[in-house]
Amino acid sequence: MKFIVLKLLALFMVFSFTTLSANEAHSSEGANSAHKEETYQTKPFMEMIGGFLESTGISAFISPNPNELSATGEKMSDFHKSGGRIIMILVTFFLFWLGIRKGFEPLLLLPIAFGGLLANIPVAGIAGPDGFLGVIYQMGLSNEMFPIIIFMGVGAMTDFGPLLSNPKTALLGGAAQFGIFGTLVGAVALHQAGFVDFTLQQASAISIIGGADGPTSIFIATKLAPELLGAIAVASYSYMAMVPIIQPPIMKALTTEAERKMKMTTLRHVSRLEKLIFPIMVLTLAILVLPESTPLIGAFMFGNFLKESGVVERLNDTLQNALINITTIFLGLGVGSKLAADQFLVPETMFIMVLGIVAFSVGTAAGVLMAKFMNLFPGHKINPLIGSAGVSAVPMAARVSNKVGMEYDRTNMLLMHAMGPNVAGVIGSAVAAGVLISLFK
Amino acid sequence: MRKLFFKHLYTILSPQIMNKGNLMETNLVIEGFKFMGLGMGTVFLFLVVMIFSMNLMSYIIHKFFPEPExxxxxxxxxxxxxxxxxxxxxxxxxxxxxxxx
Structure with missing residues (x-):
C-alpha cells in the first residue's frame, strides 16, 4: 500500500518537473490562448496533459505564475504566492483548532478561518474582485454594512435593566475605553521609535481592539485601515474569546481579598417604560454630542427599541436569530478573505497581535481602578471586580467578574451587577469609535 | 533640576523632531496624547450626561408615571x-x- 502511494507521488513529481521546463515555452503562447478557445483545435494528448498539469495547485505552489496579481490588484512577491500561502493555510488550521477544540468564539472564528483557507487558494482567485469572497467583501464589508447589522442583533439581545437600576456603573464602561486610547499612544510610540511604520489611521484602527467589541473593530478597520482588517479582526475575536484567561490575573493583582468579597446592594426593579425610553434617550444624546457615532449607536438602539417595545416579537426574533446568524456567516467569510498571505504575512501583523493584548489588559486594569476610585466617594460601594466588565465583550466579561467573585465567596452573585458596566462598555466603545472617525474627517 | 527635567521632556514631546536625516516630521506621540485627551473626555462626558439623564428619567417616570397597580x-x-x-x-x-x- 505504502509502495503504491510513493509511486504515485514520484509520478506527480516527474510530471510537475516536466511542466516546470515546459513553462517557458508555453508562456509566449499563453497570451493568445483566449482566442483559441473559440475555435477549438485538436491537440496531441500529451500536450493536453501538460496543460492540465500546469493548472494544478501543485504547480502553482511550486512555480507561481509571475503575472498573478493579489486580490487588490497589486504585484505579489514569490514568497507570498508559494510558501506564504502554505503557511497561511496552516494558520487557518490552527484557527480551526482554537475554535473547535478550545471553544474560542467558534461562531466567528470558523467562518473567518475557512474564508482564510479559501482566500489562499492559488489560481482560483476566490478573494479577488470576481471571486465569491471578493463579492461578499464588496457587498457588505467595504461599505461597513455587516457590522451595522450585527449591531442591530446585539441591540436586540441586550437588556439595559441592570444599567438603569445602577446608572453610575456606566462610568466603569467609560474607564475601560482607556485601553483604546492608551494603545493608540503605544502604537504611535512604536512608530516613533522606528520599529514599525504605522500611520495615525492604522494606529487608531489597531487600538480599537481594546474596545473588545468585534463589530466596532471591523467597522473602524474598514473605514480607517482596510489593509489591516484581517489581522485586526482575528486579534479582536481571539482575544475576546481569551477574556477568561487574560482578565482574572489582572483583576486579582489590583484588588485586595476584602474588596473581592464585597457584596453589592440588590438591584431595584426597572419599569418597562424606563427600558423603552432609554434607547431613544441615548440616541438623542449621541445625535447632540457626536453624530459620527450614530451609525453604530443608532443600529444598536434600533434593535433594543424593537425588543423593548414588546409589540414586534417577530422582528425582534429575526434580529436576534436569523438575521444575525446569516450576517455572521457573511461577515466571517468576508473578513477571512483578508487573511490572504500577501496581506497577513507582514511584520505589522505581529505588532497588531501584541498591541491587541496590551489594549485588553490596559482596559481591564483601568476599569478595576476606576471602581476603586469611585469607592472613595460616598454612596453605594462597588465591588471592583465588576470594573473589568467595562471592556465590552458582552456577556463574557460579566461572567468572568461573576466567576472570580464566586471564587472568594460562593454566595456573592455579581453577574447582574457586572452587566451594567458591560453594556455601558458597548456604548462607550461606540462613542470612542465615533471620536476616532470624526478626528479623521 | 526641575528645569532640566522639563527641558528634556520638551525635547521628547516637541511637536517637530529631527528624524535621523534632515527631514522634519511631526511627532505622532503628541498627536496620540491629543487623541487620548479628546477621546476619553468625550466618552466620559457622554456617559456622565447619560447617567444624569437616566436618573432624571427614572425620577420623572416614578413621580408621574408609576406602574399602574x-x-x-x-x-x-x-x-x-x-x-x-x-x-x-x-x-x-x-x-x-x-x-x-
Missing part, C-alpha cells in the same frame, strides 16, 4: 416569571459550580 395582572405575571428565571439560572450556576469545584 390596577393592571397588575399582565405585568406581575411577567415579572415573577423573570425573577424565577434568574433564580433558576443562579441555582443551576451554583450547582454547576459546586459540582465542578
Amino acid at each position: 390596577a393592571t397588575v395582572a399582565p405585568t406581575s405575571s411577567a415579572a415573577p416569571q423573570q425573577d424565577n428565571k434568574t433564580v433558576i439560572a443562579a441555582i443551576t450556576a451554583a450547582i454547576k459550580h459546586h459540582r465542578e469545584g
Whole structure:
C-alpha cells in the first residue's frame, strides 16, 4: 500500500518537473490562448496533459505564475504566492483548532478561518474582485454594512435593566475605553521609535481592539485601515474569546481579598417604560454630542427599541436569530478573505497581535481602578471586580467578574451587577469609535 | 533640576523632531496624547450626561408615571416569571459550580 502511494507521488513529481521546463515555452503562447478557445483545435494528448498539469495547485505552489496579481490588484512577491500561502493555510488550521477544540468564539472564528483557507487558494482567485469572497467583501464589508447589522442583533439581545437600576456603573464602561486610547499612544510610540511604520489611521484602527467589541473593530478597520482588517479582526475575536484567561490575573493583582468579597446592594426593579425610553434617550444624546457615532449607536438602539417595545416579537426574533446568524456567516467569510498571505504575512501583523493584548489588559486594569476610585466617594460601594466588565465583550466579561467573585465567596452573585458596566462598555466603545472617525474627517 | 527635567521632556514631546536625516516630521506621540485627551473626555462626558439623564428619567417616570397597580395582572405575571428565571439560572450556576469545584 505504502509502495503504491510513493509511486504515485514520484509520478506527480516527474510530471510537475516536466511542466516546470515546459513553462517557458508555453508562456509566449499563453497570451493568445483566449482566442483559441473559440475555435477549438485538436491537440496531441500529451500536450493536453501538460496543460492540465500546469493548472494544478501543485504547480502553482511550486512555480507561481509571475503575472498573478493579489486580490487588490497589486504585484505579489514569490514568497507570498508559494510558501506564504502554505503557511497561511496552516494558520487557518490552527484557527480551526482554537475554535473547535478550545471553544474560542467558534461562531466567528470558523467562518473567518475557512474564508482564510479559501482566500489562499492559488489560481482560483476566490478573494479577488470576481471571486465569491471578493463579492461578499464588496457587498457588505467595504461599505461597513455587516457590522451595522450585527449591531442591530446585539441591540436586540441586550437588556439595559441592570444599567438603569445602577446608572453610575456606566462610568466603569467609560474607564475601560482607556485601553483604546492608551494603545493608540503605544502604537504611535512604536512608530516613533522606528520599529514599525504605522500611520495615525492604522494606529487608531489597531487600538480599537481594546474596545473588545468585534463589530466596532471591523467597522473602524474598514473605514480607517482596510489593509489591516484581517489581522485586526482575528486579534479582536481571539482575544475576546481569551477574556477568561487574560482578565482574572489582572483583576486579582489590583484588588485586595476584602474588596473581592464585597457584596453589592440588590438591584431595584426597572419599569418597562424606563427600558423603552432609554434607547431613544441615548440616541438623542449621541445625535447632540457626536453624530459620527450614530451609525453604530443608532443600529444598536434600533434593535433594543424593537425588543423593548414588546409589540414586534417577530422582528425582534429575526434580529436576534436569523438575521444575525446569516450576517455572521457573511461577515466571517468576508473578513477571512483578508487573511490572504500577501496581506497577513507582514511584520505589522505581529505588532497588531501584541498591541491587541496590551489594549485588553490596559482596559481591564483601568476599569478595576476606576471602581476603586469611585469607592472613595460616598454612596453605594462597588465591588471592583465588576470594573473589568467595562471592556465590552458582552456577556463574557460579566461572567468572568461573576466567576472570580464566586471564587472568594460562593454566595456573592455579581453577574447582574457586572452587566451594567458591560453594556455601558458597548456604548462607550461606540462613542470612542465615533471620536476616532470624526478626528479623521 | 526641575528645569532640566522639563527641558528634556520638551525635547521628547516637541511637536517637530529631527528624524535621523534632515527631514522634519511631526511627532505622532503628541498627536496620540491629543487623541487620548479628546477621546476619553468625550466618552466620559457622554456617559456622565447619560447617567444624569437616566436618573432624571427614572425620577420623572416614578413621580408621574408609576406602574399602574390596577393592571397588575399582565405585568406581575411577567415579572415573577423573570425573577424565577434568574433564580433558576443562579441555582443551576451554583450547582454547576459546586459540582465542578
